Amino acid sequence: MIVGKNIHKSFGDLEVLKGVDLHVKPQEVVVLVGVSGSGKSTLLRCFNFLEMINSGEITIDGHTINPKKEDLAKIRAEVGMVFQHFNLFPHKSVLENVIEAPITVKKMKKEEAKKLGMNLLRKVGLEDKADVYPSKLSGGQKQRVAIARSLAMEPKVMLFDEPTSALDPELVGEVLQVMKQLAEEGMTMVVVTHEMKFAKEVADRIIMIDQGTIIESADPKNFFENPQNERTKQFIQLVE
Amino acid sequence: MPEIFVTVFDVFMRTYPGFLEASVVTLELTAIGVILGTVIGLVFALMKISGSKILRGIANVYITVIRGTPLIVQIMFLYFGIVEIYTMSNFWAGAIALGVHNGAYIAEIFRGAIQGIDPGQREASLSLGMNRKQTMQRIVFPQALRRSIPPLGNQFIITLKDSSLVYIIGVAEIFSLANREAAQSYQAFESFLVVALYYLVLVMIFTFLLRLYENKLDVDKA
Ligand SMILES: Nc1ncnc2c1ncn2[C@@H]1O[C@H](COP(=O)(O)OP(=O)(O)O)[C@@H](O)[C@H]1O
Ligand SMILES: [Mg+2]
Numbered sequence: 511m512i513v514g515k516n517i518h519k520s521f522g523d524l525e526v527l528k529g530v531d532l533h534v535k536p537q538e539v540v541v542l543v544g545v546s547g548s549g550k551s552t553l554l555r556c557f558n559f560l561e562m563i564n565s566g567e568i569t570i571d572g573h574t575i576n577p578k579k580e581d582l583a584k585i586r587a588e589v590g591m592v593f594q595h596f597n598l599f600p601h602k603s604v605l606e607n608v609i610e611a612p613i614t615v616k617k618m619k620k621e622e623a624k625k626l627g628m629n630l631l632r633k634v635g636l637e638d639k640a641d642v643y644p645s646k647l648s649g650g651q652k653q654r655v656a657i658a659r660s661l662a663m664e665p666k667v668m669l670f671d672e673p674t675s676a677l678d679p680e681l682v683g684e685v686l687q688v689m690k691q692l693a694e695e696g697m698t699m700v701v702v703t704h705e706m707k708f709a710k711e712v713a714d715r716i717i718m719i720d721q722g723t724i725i726e727s728a729d730p731k732n733f734f735e736n737p738q739n740e741r742t743k744q745f746i747q748l749v750e
Numbered sequence: 751m752p753e754i755f756v757t758v759f760d761v762f763m764r765t766y767p768g769f770l771e772a773s774v775v776t777l778e779l780t781a782i783g784v785i786l787g788t789v790i791g792l793v794f795a796l797m798k799i800s801g802s803k804i805l806r807g808i809a810n811v812y813i814t815v816i817r818g819t820p821l822i823v824q825i826m827f828l829y830f831g832i833v834e835i836y837t838m839s840n841f842w843a844g845a846i847a848l849g850v851h852n853g854a855y856i857a858e859i860f861r862g863a864i865q866g867i868d869p870g871q872r873e874a875s876l877s878l879g880m881n882r883k884q885t886m887q888r889i890v891f892p893q894a895l896r897r898s899i900p901p902l903g904n905q906f907i908i909t910l911k912d913s914s915l916v917y918i919i920g921v922a923e924i925f926s927l928a929n930r931e932a933a934q935s936y937q938a939f940e941s942f943l944v945v946a947l948y949y950l951v952l953v954m955i956f957t958f959l960l961r962l963y964e965n966k967l968d969v970d971k972a
Contacts, residue, residue, distance in 0.1 A: 597874035622946025
């Protein structure tokens with residue numbers, strides 16, 4: 511569904527991604543782990559063309575993207591992204607956040623968009639918050655709105671960059687629950703997270719990234735019980 | 751009652767019909783200065799944050815020149831530069847000078863507000879498939895505009911007071927009236943005291959209306 515081949519990305523002299531290959535199959539849930547600064551966010555941002563790769567190839571749903579020639583907005587619409595700090599639009603109500611892109615990008619009729627928006631809010635358990643502003647929500651509620659907002663564009667893949675890292679511990683569960691439900695419905699997902707319980711339960715594959723390269727890629731059982739790389743072993747000891 | 755109160759009151763009663771008329775001119779100058787300044791400011795703010803080196807350069811030159819020279823010089827410059835060449839009234843020369851002057855300051859207000867918006871807002875918008883223009887129009891700029899309102903209000907008040915400077919090219923606003931009154935009546939102190947009160951009252955009304963508006967915005971957002 512989303513394939514990265516030999517992705518290189520540098521910021522100035524700092525090479526952050528050093529030839530990453532990642533093949534995410536349709537309906538697959540891949541959890542990305544790695545220490546801070548290893549390049550996890552950068553990789554997700556490259557998949558969404560918020561950062562431009564220096565070399566390599568990105569293919570989405572069988573279509574290899576040439577960022578110079580193509581309309582990046584169209585491609586980004588197919589790849590949903592959920593951020594650590596939610597990034598809800600504070601000047602718009604919850605429902606307006608969700609229906610903004612369908613109306614502006616897809617030119618959907620307002621009535622139709624509202625119906626879609628309410629369905630998605632119901633799905634994340636927040637239909638009663640449709641008319642309030644984000645400032646009135648808890649972190650967990652904000653993140654669930656952000657997920658609904660992404661889903662409104664009917665993306666082919668969803669990228670999550672530490673979606674629960676900014677949350678109080680008691681609010682983490684409600685967000686993971688929504689993500690788990692999405693996974694069960696067959697959404698293709700790439701998730702950066704430190705929630706190992708989630709990784710064990712939901713991931714089809716766990717990938718360890720270290721200093722800009724993938725050093726381990728295995729199903730959860732093998733990843734935790736039989737890691738190949740020394741750094742992975744250290745990492746597992748650290749989080750367990 | 752001390753003598754001074756009596757003479758100030760006399761001057762006030764004698765001049766208020768003229769001052770009311772001149773107040774309209776002052777308010778018109780302010781309104782045009784602010785509206786024109788906002789339009790110019792918006793254009794130059796967008797130029798300053800644009801990807802084009804040339805546009806950024808033009809905006810930088812404009813802002814540097816306007817902020818680096820006194821308003822009274824700009825008024826004279828525009829007056830002799832424009833009115834002499836094109837037939838234009840003194841009033842319009844003054845109003846345009848105020849607008850051009852304000853434009854530089856308002857450009858900086860808008861630029862600061864736009865750049866002050868969390869980059870995450872832009873990224874979230876782009877990640878939803880909105881293009882750069884839609885992102886600016888629907889996500890970044892509306893938030894920046896809200897943040898600009900307090901400093902813009904401040905700029906409006908400065909404009910109201912700065913409009914007094916166009917007396918130099920003979921526009922009949924309230925300061926020029928006070929000036930004439932002072933010369934004719936030999937009651938300079940009283941005349942300038944009265945005009946000071948007019949400015950003070952106008953500024954207070956402005957400030958009050960701005961505060962009402964800001965409160966309304968806060969309530970909307972809550
Ligand atoms: N826009 C940027 N400019 C310069 N350096 C960056 C930028 N974004 C990330 N980096 C650097 O790239 C490295 C990897 O960052 P990141 O992908 O955020 O790591 P992770 O998400 O795994 O913690 C870090 O050293 C970070 O400082
Ligand atoms: Mg990160």
